Each structure stands twice: as structure tokens, then as C-alpha cells.
Amino acid sequence: MTKKSRTRNSPKWGDATKLVRGGLDRTPYGETAEALYLNSGFVYDAPETAENRFANKDDGYVYGRYGNPTVTMFEERLALLDGAEACYGVASGMAAVWGALACQLKAGDHIVSSRALFGSCYQIITAILPRFGITHTLVDGGDLKAWAAAITPQTKVVFLETPSNPTLEIIDIAAVGEIAKRAGCCFVVDNIFATPILQKPLTMGADVIVYSGTKHMDGQGRVLGGAIVSTKQFKDELLKPFLRHTGPSLSPFNAWVLLKGMETLKLRVEAQSEAAFAIAETLAATRGVKRVIYPHLPSHKQYDLAKRQMSKGGTMVTFELEGGKAQAFDLLRQLRLVDISNNLGDAKSLMTHPASTTHRNIGEEARQMMGITEGMVRLSVGLEDVKDILDDIRQAIAS
Numbered sequence: 091m092t093k094k095s096r097t098r099n100s101p102k103w104g105d106a107t108k109l110v111r112g113g114l115d116r117t118p119y120g121e122t123a124e125a126l127y128l129n130s131g132f133v134y135d136a137p138e139t140a141e142n143r144f145a146n147k148d149d150g151y152v153y154g155r156y157g158n159p160t161v162t163m164f165e166e167r168l169a170l171l172d173g174a175e176a177c178y179g180v181a182s183g184m185a186a187v188w189g190a191l192a193c194q195l196k197a198g199d200h201i202v203s204s205r206a207l208f209g210s211c212y213q214i215i216t217a218i219l220p221r222f223g224i225t226h227t228l229v230d231g232g233d234l235k236a237w238a239a240a241i242t243p244q245t246k247v248v249f250l251e252t253p254s255n256p257t258l259e260i261i262d263i264a265a266v267g268e269i270a271k272r273a274g275c276c277f278v279v280d281n282i283f284a285t286p287i288l289q290k291p292l293t294m295g296a297d298v299i300v301y302s303g304t305k306h307m308d309g310q311g312r313v314l315g316g317a318i319v320s321t322k323q324f325k326d327e328l329l330k331p332f333l334r335h336t337g338p339s340l341s342p343f344n345a346w347v348l349l350k351g352m353e354t355l356k357l358r359v360e361a362q363s364e365a366a367f368a369i370a371e372t373l374a375a376t377r378g379v380k381r382v383i384y385p386h387l388p389s390h391k392q393y394d395l396a397k398r399q400m401s402k403g404g405t406m407v408t409f410e411l412e413g414g415k416a417q418a419f420d421l422l423r424q425l426r427l428v429d430i431s432n433n434l435g436d437a438k439s440l441m442t443h444p445a446s447t448t449h450r451n452i453g454e455e456a457r458q459m460m461g462i463t464e465g466m467v468r469l470s471v472g473l474e475d476v477k478d479i480l481d482d483i484r485q486a487i488a489s
């Protein structure tokens with residue numbers, strides 16, 4: 091492949107340009123769209139070439155589990171968008187979370203994490219890592235003293251997600267980053283809810299960012315994918331040796347779908363966030379709705395921080411109904427447009443009851459700790475007309 095065919099990435103580009111052009115590596119055929127290399131293996135012109143590749147003297151491809159040109163385009167596009175040196179594409183968001191943590195932790199290490207977490211992240215930290223002798227402390231993300239107090243000499247990683255799923259808690263990334271840095275810990279941020287469009291954690295002190303490509307990057311309900319954004323050193327020394335041998339590779343086809351999804355990521359996330367804000371405002375004034383949680387509503391308990399940290403309030407709205415689980419289920423049953431689904435970041439508006447679905451397995455006690463109530467529903471705002479989404483939710487609440 092001639093390097094002439096490659097668009098030269100510019101860190102000076104705006105996000106929209108990075109999303110359309112970043113990482114583009116054309117073949118000599120000059121195709122407009124990113125090429126899909128649907129192959130598992132690679133061949134060599136001579137045994138010496140193969141030898142050099144395996145000796146890392148030549149950076150060509152060797153095997154699909156190690157890398158693929160379509161996956162590379164996806165990785166370069168996302169790294170450019172986040173202002174990072176490197177990115178590693180993986181099979182799902184959970185492969186990204188697991189890879190970012192497991193590549194660097196060993197028995198005896200300790201992890202400090204916010205307690206408001208996506209269900210599977212909670213399982214990794216509280217049930218899977220402990221089997222390998224890695225201990226943890228969960229803290230109230232908003233309590234900066236608690237973060238500092240939880241760090242021990244064994245703490246290797248500080249982990250958080252903001253906004254959190256489903257209670258949309260906002261954590262001060264820069265302040266926690268300071269604490270992590272002072273303690274010499276690796277600071278990992280799950281930026282899945284905000285996306286790199288609304289929030290850039292590397293500029294606030296994060297060392298590593300994890301993403302689910304499944305959510306907003308695809309954003310059209312088609313493929314699973316994930317990514318870990320980091321320094322080149324973190325990728326080369328920790329991620330590569332771990333991920334190449336454990337195998338959570340991103341399929342080239344999925345990488346290609348994600349590349350096409352990224353072209354419209356900014357447009358979609360901004361439009362969905364504006365719609366979510368309008369819906370949150372209206373629901374807050376709707377009878378039968380006890381409480382609306384939305385980061386850019388002045389009623390949000392970390393409103394000032396959310397305004398400072400996120401350029402828009404995000405695509406998710408969480409609200410609580412007066413009648414508990416029975417009323418939440420009634421509402422879901424009455425929906426005619428919005429679908430019942432635990433997925434999020436999609437072009438289609440989706441609603442779920444976290445206590446019985448995404449956060450079912452963590453148990454009642456953990457739900458209480460995270461503030462997840464039986465009357466709570468989580469709405470992922472899609473790209474339909476705002477009026478139609480609102481009409482549907484209001485008729486469902488009324489009936």
C-alpha cells in the first residue's frame with residue numbers, strides 16, 4: 091500500500107473533519123469510502139519479510155488478531171478525535187474496560203472506583219478482579235475527600251464513569267485526575283455516555299479512555315465494538331501484549347461500520363443532546379413525573395460542574411415516576427413509538443427500567459447505594475422529531 095494514498099491527519103482539524111477524514115488510508119484504487127479488508131491472515135513476499143514482521147522490525151500486518159487495516163483506520167480516527175497518541179480497537183465496550191484494567195493489574199493491587207457504574211463494570215471490579223487477588227474501594231464519585239482517602243500504597247488504578255448509568259451523576263474528572271496523578275495511579279475514564287463530542291477526558295487529566303463503539307459511534311443499532319484510547323507507551327507496553335494473546339479483536343466489518351457511523355457522530359450526538367434537553371425540560375413540568383435527572387437542567391445536583399465539563403448535557407434522560415415499578419412498567423407498556431430496549435445512543439429512542447434490566451444483577455443493596463429506584467426509567471433520546479417522542483411519552487404517562 092502506498093503511503094501517498096493516505097490523508098495526512100491534522101490535529102488542527104475540527105472534530106467534524108476528524109470524524110470524516112481521520113485515519114483514511116486509501117488503496118491505489120482511490121475508493122471514496124474506507125476500504126473493508128475482510129481477511130484474517132496476511133501473506134509475505136519472502137520468508138525474511140515474515141521474520142522481520144515477527145521481530146517487530148517492520149510494522150506490516152501479520153494476523154487478524156494482531157491488527158487489520160480497516161481496524162487501524164478506526165483506531166487512528168478515534169485517537170485523532172480525542173487528541174491521543176494511540177488507540178486500540180476491541181470487540182466491545184466491556185472488552186475495552188476489561189482490557190484497560192486487566193492489562194496492568196496483578197494480584198495484590200487495589201483499584202478505586204466510583205460506585206455509580208454500568209452493571210458489567212461493577213461486576214468486573216467487584217466480582218471478577220477479586221478472584222485474581224485485586225481489591226477495590228468504591229466511593230461516592232462527588233466526594234473528592236473520599237477519593238483521596240480511598241487511595242492506598244497498593245492502588246494502581248482510579249476508574250470512573252461520568253455521566254454515570256443510569257443516574258447521570260457527574261464526577262469532576264480534573265479533580266479526580268489530580269488525586270490520581272499525585273498518587274501515581276493510572277486514571278481510566280469510561281467516556282461512553284458523553285462521547286468525545288461532549289467531553290474530552292485526556293484534556294482533563296485522564297490517562298486512558300474506554301469506549302463502547304456499540305453505543306453512539308455506531309449509533310444505528312448494528313454492531314458491537316469498543317476502543318481503548320491511551321499513550322503510545324501504554325498501548326505498546328501494556329495493551330498489545332495483553333490483548334494480542336487474549337484475543338478480544340475488533341472485527342474488520344464492525345470497524346468499518348463504526349468508521350461510517352463516526353462520520354455522522356457529531357451531528358447525531360449534538361442533535362440528540364438538544365432533543366434530550368428539550369424533553370427533560372418538558373418532563374420536569376409533566377404531572378406524574380416525580381423527578382427528572384438531566385445534567386444540563388439547573389435542578390441537577392452537579393449542574394455547574396456539568397456545564398463546565400460537558401459542552402452539552404448528553405443524549406440520556408432519566409426520570410422517576412410517582413407510582414414505582416408498577417407505574418414504570420405501565421408507562422413502558424403504553425409506549426407506541428419509543429421502544430423498550432436497554433441499548434443506548436441509538437437513532438431510535440429507547441427506554442428501559444434499569445432496576446429490572448441493566449442493573450438487575452447487582453442486587454438491591456447496590457442499587458440503593460447507586461440511587462437506582464423502582465420507579466426510575468432511562469430514556470435514550472434518538473433522532474425522531476422531539477414532538478413525536480414527547481407526545482408518545484406523555485400519552486403513556488397519562489394512560
Ligand SMILES: *Cc1c(COP(=O)(O)O)cnc(C)c1O
Nearest residue numbers: 182183184208255282302304315
Ligand atoms: C454499554 C456500556 C458499556 C459496555 O459496552 P458494550 O459495547 O455493550 O460492551 C460500558 N460502560 C458503559 C457506561 C456503557 O453504557
